[in-house]
Amino acid sequence: MKKIAVIGAGTMGNGIAHTFAQNNFCVNLIDICEESLKKGLNTISKNLDRMIAKEKISLQEKNTILSNISTFTDLKNGVNDCELVVEAATENIELKLNIFSKLDTFCNQDTILASNTSSISITQIAKSTKRPDKVIGMHFMNPVPIMKLVEVIRGKDTSDTVTDQIMNLSKSISKIPVEVNDAPGFVANRILMPMINEAILTLEENISSVDGIDTVMILGMSHPMGPLFLADFIGLDVCLSILEVMYDGFNDKKYKPASLLVKMVKNNELGVKSGNGFYDYTDGIKNKKVSKRFL
Numbered sequence: 001m002k003k004i005a006v007i008g009a010g011t012m013g014n015g016i017a018h019t020f021a022q023n024n025f026c027v028n029l030i031d032i033c034e035e036s037l038k039k040g041l042n043t044i045s046k047n048l049d050r051m052i053a054k055e056k057i058s059l060q061e062k063n064t065i066l067s068n069i070s071t072f073t074d075l076k077n078g079v080n081d082c083e084l085v086v087e088a089a090t091e092n093i094e095l096k097l098n099i100f101s102k103l104d105t106f107c108n109q110d111t112i113l114a115s116n117t118s119s120i121s122i123t124q125i126a127k128s129t130k131r132p133d134k135v136i137g138m139h140f141m142n143p144v145p146i147m148k149l150v151e152v153i154r155g156k157d158t159s160d161t162v163t164d165q166i167m168n169l170s171k172s173i174s175k176i177p178v179e180v181n182d183a184p185g186f187v188a189n190r191i192l193m194p195m196i197n198e199a200i201l202t203l204e205e206n207i208s209s210v211d212g213i214d215t216v217m218i219l220g221m222s223h224p225m226g227p228l229f230l231a232d233f234i235g236l237d238v239c240l241s242i243l244e245v246m247y248d249g250f251n252d253k254k255y256k257p258a259s260l261l262v263k264m265v266k267n268n269e270l271g272v273k274s275g276n277g278f279y280d281y282t283d284g285i286k287n288k289k290v291s292k293r294f295l
């Protein structure tokens with residue numbers, strides 16, 4: 001495989017495009033929003049500058065990586081002749097079903113269609129196409145250029161051949177793939193999201209402050225970052241969507257999203273990407289908030 005398309009230039013999409021481009025793939029980065037494409041390319045450029053500063057790549061390599069990426073707002077043009085499409089658009093089931101049914105008509109018969117969804121059923125996404133054997137989950141972790149894991153999710157109809165191809169492809173871009181079966185939240189988020197939700201409930205019940213809760217988990221459990229900062233980093237809208245899928249999928253109240261999370265998403269407090277979440281990021285770095293809502 002040498003030519004791939006990535007749909008969505010947000011937090012995950014730009015990281016996925018960066019990673020493939022750095023491994024000499026021609027990447028078509030597609031977003032409905034021109035501004036998101038600009039922002040995505042800018043993030044890639046800044047992340048490459050950081051790699052130059054750490055002497056991991058040269059300026060010439062940065063320019064080659066950037067030249068491997070082309071941007072599109074039109075889906076049909078963007079996926080033309082691509083052997084793989086990795087969809088990383090907003091976590092919304094109707095939106096993803098719509099994208100995959102279009103991909104099925106626009107892409108070559110052999111093209112593999114992967115989704116980076118955090119929680120939505122791959123089997124259900126595959127049903128919106130006439131090639132369910134070639135639909136698979138490729139769940140990268142954030143930040144993509146740094147995190148090694150890819151959860152490779154087999155839908156009910158995903159073929160062995162396609163699974164093997166995606167496992168091998170993941171290894172070829174220096175990732176470590178783990179094969180999992182389709183279930184709400186798969187493995188990563190099924191375990192992570194209840195912890196994040198519980199941290200938000202702990203805050204909502206005023207048991208400790210944002211900093212207090214995060215510090216307990218960093219120092220007490222050796223987590224590299226606290227659950228509330230991690231939620232900001234993932235995006236509170238993404239966390240809410242994942243919990244909703246798990247709540248519906250398992251029909252179990254233990255996955256019910258905390259009302260504080262619902263309220264913050266309604267207020268557009270989405271974490272790092274909106275500049276405001278459990279912490280404040282308006283000046284580009286993580287700052288503690290002083291608010292009556294928190295201890």
Ligand SMILES: NC(=O)c1ccc[n+]([C@@H]2O[C@H](COP(=O)([O-])OP(=O)(O)OC[C@H]3O[C@@H](n4cnc5c(N)ncnc54)[C@H](O)[C@@H]3O)[C@@H](O)[C@H]2O)c1
Nearest residue numbers: 008009010011012031032036088089090091117118142234
């Ligand atoms: N944020 C995380 O830490 C994380 C981790 C793993 C997986 N994911 C998953 O990755 C996917 C993307 O999440 P994100 O955090 O990057 O979201 P995001 O909100 O940062 O970016 C989503 C992008 O999709 C674009 N988009 C929306 N509709 C589109 C369409 N029809 N065609 C093309 N582009 C469209 C938006 O303009 C936006 O730029 C979601 O499925 C999410 O669950 C997120």
